[in-house]
Structures are given as structure tokens and as C-alpha cells.
Amino acid sequence: MAADVSSRxxxxxxxxxxxxxxxxxxxxxxxxxAKRRLEVQRQLRRLNKRAVRSIKSPDGDIIDCVHISHxxxxxxxxxxxxxxxxxxxxxxxxxxxxxxxxxxxxxxPPLSQPWHQHGRCPKNTIxxxxxxxxxxxxxxxxxxxxxxxHKSIPNPLSVDPDLLNESGHQHAISYxxxxxxxxxxxxINVWEPKIQQANEFSLSQLWILGGSFGExxxxxxxxxxxxxxxxGDNNTRLFTYWTSDSYQATGCYNLLCSGFIQISxxxxxxxxxxxxxxxxxxxxxISILVWKDPREGHxxxxxxxxxxxxYWPSFLFSYLADSASMIEWGGEVVNSEPDGEHTSxxxxxxxxxxEGFGKASYFRNIQIVDDSNKLRTPTGVGTFTERxxxxxxxxxxxxxxxxxxxxxxxxxxxxxP
Ligand SMILES: *[C@@H]1O[C@H](CO)[C@@H](O)[C@H](O)[C@H]1NC(C)=O
Ligand SMILES: *[C@@H]1O[C@H](CO)[C@@H](O)[C@H](O)[C@H]1NC(C)=O
Ligand SMILES: *[C@@H]1O[C@H](CO)[C@@H](O)[C@H](O)[C@H]1NC(C)=O
Numbered sequence: 001m002a003a004d005v006s007s008r009x010x011x012x013x014x015x016x017x018x019x020x021x022x023x024x025x026x027x028x029x030x031x032x033x034a035k036r037r038l039e040v041q042r043q044l045r046r047l048n049k050r051a052v053r054s055i056k057s058p059d060g061d062i063i064d065c066v067h068i069s070h071x072x073x074x075x076x077x078x079x080x081x082x083x084x085x086x087x088x089x090x091x092x093x094x095x096x097x098x099x100x101x102x103x104x105x106x107x108x109p110p111l112s113q114p115w116h117q118h119g120r121c122p123k124n125t126i127x128x129x130x131x132x133x134x135x136x137x138x139x140x141x142x143x144x145x146x147x148x149x150h151k152s153i154p155n156p157l158s159v160d161p162d163l164l165n166e167s168g169h170q171h172a173i174s175y176x177x178x179x180x181x182x183x184x185x186x187x188i189n190v191w192e193p194k195i196q197q198a199n200e201f202s203l204s205q206l207w208i209l210g211g212s213f214g215e216x217x218x219x220x221x222x223x224x225x226x227x228x229x230x231x232g233d234n235n236t237r238l239f240t241y242w243t244s245d246s247y248q249a250t251g252c253y254n255l256l257c258s259g260f261i262q263i264s265x266x267x268x269x270x271x272x273x274x275x276x277x278x279x280x281x282x283x284x285x286i287s288i289l290v291w292k293d294p295r296e297g298h299x300x301x302x303x304x305x306x307x308x309x310x311y312w313p314s315f316l317f318s319y320l321a322d323s324a325s326m327i328e329w330g331g332e333v334v335n336s337e338p339d340g341e342h343t344s345x346x347x348x349x350x351x352x353x354x355e356g357f358g359k360a361s362y363f364r365n366i367q368i369v370d371d372s373n374k375l376r377t378p379t380g381v382g383t384f385t386e387r388x389x390x391x392x393x394x395x396x397x398x399x400x401x402x403x404x405x406x407x408x409x410x411x412x413x414x415x416x417p
Contacts, residue, residue: 032137040136043145047072047131047256052122054130057115059235059272062130065121068263071128076258078315086263088308089295092183094375111190111286111304113238113271120266126310127268128255138229146230146256148247154328155213156384168337172347172385172393172407173330176368176378180323183291183299183369184208189361190284192236192276193226193333193346196411200334200345201227203239204361204407207328208290208299210319217246218320220299220312222288224273235272238286240301244317262310267303279349280358291369297321323371327378329363330393331407342390342416348408353394356406364404377403390416 032040049071051064073079121127131145139145154171184206193202205223221241226234230253242259243251254269255262262269277283289302297314314321331347348361367375381403383393391409409416 036137039142040133043136043142044131044133046075049128052125053119055115055119055121055127057113057271058117059114060233061115061271062132063115063121063127063268063271064130065125065265066128068124068126071126071262072255073258073261079258079313082261082313084261084263085293085296085298085311088291088293088298088300088311090293090373091302092289092291092369092373092375095289111273111275111284113268113273115268115271123265125265126262127265127271129268129270131256132232135230135232138232146252146254148241148243148251148253153207153209153213153217153219153246154330154332154384154386156328156382158213168335169332170335170347170386170391171330171332172383172388172391172409173328173332174363174366174381174383174393174395174405174407175326175328175330176381177326178380180325180371181208181327181368182294182323182371182373183289183375184324184327184329185287185289185291185365185367185369185375186329186363187285187287187365188223188363189348190224190236190273190276190286191349191361192234193348193350193408194344195226195228195234196343196345197336197338198228200336200343201225201229202331202333202345202347203227204331204348204363205239205329206288206290207326208320208324209326209328210317210322210324213246215246215248216244216318218244218317219246219251220290220320222290222301224286231270236274236276237270238267238273238303239270242312242316244320250316259316260310260312264303264307264309267307267309269309277349277361279351283358285362285364291373292323294373327368329366329405331361331391333391333411335390335411342412344410344412346408346410347391350408350410352409353392353406360406361408362404362406364401366403366405387416389413 049066053065055063203225208220210218275284298311300311301309335343368378393407395405
């Protein structure tokens with residue numbers, strides 16, 4: 001009986017919301033100038049490729065299954081003669097993927113994406129999260145859609161502390177530098193941090209960096225993020241990013257520009273992932289490996305035990321065409337200082353590292369790939385955070401977790417006003 005009433009109420013609520021949304025969408029359309037509307041239309045035609053099949057995800061996304069040779073990478077003339085590599089020539093040696101069973105020793109379901117509940121992409125296609133009109137309209141301009149707004153790579157080596165705070169991005173990371181690196185791996189605890197304002201984001205990722213922190217910095221990034229601006233909701237999503245000129249003219253998130261070549265028909269970049277860890281409850285994590293194929297030189301990405309997602313061709317990069325000079329792992333948030341105070345956007349679980357397992361967010365089994373294509377525990381791991389009273393990081397070592405660290409925090413609090 002109770003269920004009946006609540007479901008009826010739910011239907012009424014749903015109808016009301018739909019009515020409101022329809023009218024606001026109409027109002028929204030009226031306010032968009034014709035020139036912008038046309039630009040957005042053109043952009044959507046460019047971004048959204050002809051789909052063999054489209055799948056409506058329960059979270060509201062539409063996933064287009066696009067033939068592998070029609071993916072966005074091939075929009076760029078430099079890909080004209082590129083033959084897709086359907087598998088990496090090499091995997092790094094010593095690869096041992098821990099499954100997502102963590103210290104609680106409870107058997108946890110494998111990571112999934114909600115669109116799988118409504119179908120799968122056929123062979124020889126790749127799943128692409130469709131860019132909707134409302135997505136494109138949220139961006140401040142067409143050219144900025146899908147791209148980072150500011151240079152925001154944490155530079156622990158900077159000698160100018162003022163520069164660190166400038167962009168409003170805050171980090172809590174661990175890192176290695178001073179050697180040549182050919183990849184990195186980590187198992188990252190998954191959360192859904194609260195975002196105070198839509199123009200802020202919170203992410204947890206690894207960075208593969210080449211070159212100095214100048215205008216020509218090369219970066220490959222992968223992890224999870226919550227970004228209302230980019231996706232229109234607060235879901236935790238799998239993402240990648242790349243740039244070969246410090247976020248100026250090249251690079252983008254996911255498949256939003258020509259760059260990454262995807263081969264997996266199973267995982268969609270930018271799509272929601274679940275399950276999410278609960279404070280004081282079950283913990284879930286994802287494994288990400290990025291490595292350079294020593295034969296072809298491409299940078300490959302693998303997600304979990306099972307999914308080789310694809311690769312960034314070596315010719316996208318300058319420094320990274322050879323090797324990486326620094327690896328970073330950790331969290332980043334945007335502090336837009338709403339109300340002139342520090343943002344309350346959370347990093348990781350929103351709790352400080354001191355709270356430990358089940359409460360704080362972690363990276364475990366962090367590793368690098370060395371010049372003989374072997375996965376190794378890194379040595380000389382440093383940590384960095386702009387303001388440890390807002391977001392902090394604490395490293396540890398030992399046991400099944402290898403090198404690990406806890407990181408994150410709530411942002412605004414009495415010590416971080
Ligand atoms: C593709 O191959 C053709 C013929 O070999 C060559 O003329 C052209 O420059 C190549 N294009 C690129 C972008 O490499
Ligand atoms: C995201 O979360 C914020 C607060 O945490 C909320 O104000 C906002 O409405 C949410 N956005 C969406 C699209 O659900
Ligand atoms: C960043 O700015 C805050 C507040 O202005 C300051 O307390 C902190 O020390 C700065 N961090 C660095 C690394 O300069």
C-alpha cells in the first residue's frame with residue numbers, strides 16, 4: 001500500500017518535472033542568439049558521428065555506437081594514413097592487476113557503466129557519449145568546449161609559491177621525477193565528491209608528464225571526475241585528457257577532439273561509473289594503467305583487468321614521443337572562491353587522510369614503467385599540496401597495497417576559511 005502511494009507520488013513528481021523542464025528548455029532556446037545556435041549545431045554535427053546503434057543510459061546519457069574507423073580521431077588530417085592498432089604490441093612486464101576486492105575482503109562487483117543495463121555496442125564499433133545541445137551551450141564558447149580552461153598541472157618543483165595559487169586549482173598529490181618513465185599505474189578509490197558550484201570540479205587521476213612546466217608541456221591524464229560544467233550532473237565519470245602544449249591549442253577531454261584512438265567497444269569515456277564507495281561502508285576502486293608501447297611508441301591505456309581502451313599516437317606529442325619525465329597521482333579541485341571564501345567542493349571522499357581506510361580516499365599500488373618496460377614500485381616519492389588545511393596527502397608503504405597514499409579533504413573548514 002505504502003509503495004503504491006509513493007510510486008503514484010513519484011509519477012506526479014516526474015510529470016511535473018517534465019513539464020517544468022520542457023518549458024525551461026523552450027525559454028532557454030529563446031535566449032540563445034541565432035549565431036551561437038548555428039555554431040552549436042555545427043559543432044554537434046562535427047562531434048557526434050553517425051551511430052550504428054544508440055543506447056539510452058538510465059543516467060540520461062545517450063551512448064552512440066560509432067564504427068571504429070569513423071571516430072573523432074580521424075577528423076584530423078595527420079591521422080589520414082593511420083592504421084588502427086587493434087592491440088598493443090607489448091604489455092609492461094610484472095603486470096598484476098589486483099581485483100577490486102579491497103581490505104574488507106568482501107567480494108565486490110566489478111566496475112560497471114549504467115548504459116550497459118540497456119545494451120552493448122556491436123563489434124567494430126566504439127561507444128561514444130553523445131554531446132547534447134545543452135552540453136555545448138554550457139561551455140563559455142565553442143572553442144572551449146571539452147577543454148581545460150586553465151593551466152592547472154600541479155608543479156611541486158616550482159620555486160615561485162605565488163604561481164601555485166594563481167589558477168585557483170588545488171591539488172593533493174604524490175609524484176616522482178628525475179628519471180625517464182614509460183608509464184604509470186594505480187588503483188584509485190572511487191567517490192562522488194560534493195561540488196559547491198557548477199563551474200568547479202573535483203577529480204582524481206594520474207598525470208604522465210613530459211617536458212618542463214613551460215608552454216610546451218606534454219600531459220596524458222586519466223582517472224575519474226565530477227564536473228557539472230562538462231557533463232551537466234554530479235555523477236562520477238571515467239575520463240582522460242591530453243595536451244601537447246600546456247592546454248593552449250591542443251588536447252581535450254575524452255574523445256571531444258581528434259587525438260585518442262579508442263578500440264574498446266565496452267567502455268565509454270566520460271560515462272558514469274559505479275559502484276561508488278560509502279563513508280564507513282564498502283570501498284570500491286578502479287585500476288588504470290597507461291604505458292608506452294616500446295615498438296610503435298603509442299601511449300596505451302588499460303582500465304581494470306579487462307579493458308584496453310585505446311591509445312594516444314606518439315605523433316601527438318613532442319617530449320612524450322620519447323618518454324615521460326614526471327609522474328603524478330592524486331586529486332585536483334577548482335576553488336573559484338564563491339562568496340570570497342574557500343570553496344566547500346570536496347576532494348576524494350571529502351575527508352582528510354588521517355581518517356584512513358573506509359573514510360579517506362586512497363591511491364594504492366602506485367607503480368611506474370621503467371626503461372626496460374617493467375612495472376616497478378617508484379622510489380623517492382614526494383608529496384605536494386597548496387594548502388594542507390583544505391586538502392591533504394599522506395603516503396604509506398607496505399603489505400598488499402605496495403606504495404599507497406590517502407588524500408583529499410572537505411575544502412572550506414575552520415582551518416581553511
Ligand atoms: C599519406 O600518404 C600519402 C601517400 O603516401 C602522402 O602523400 C601523405 O603525405 C600522407 N599524409 C600524411 C598526413 O602522412
Ligand atoms: C550538483 O550538486 C549541487 C550541490 O552539491 C547541487 O546544487 C546541484 O543542483 C547538483 N546538480 C545537478 C545537475 O544535479
Ligand atoms: C596559497 O594561498 C593561501 C592563502 O592565500 C596560503 O595560505 C598558502 O600558503 C598558499 N600556498 C602556497 C603553496 O603558496
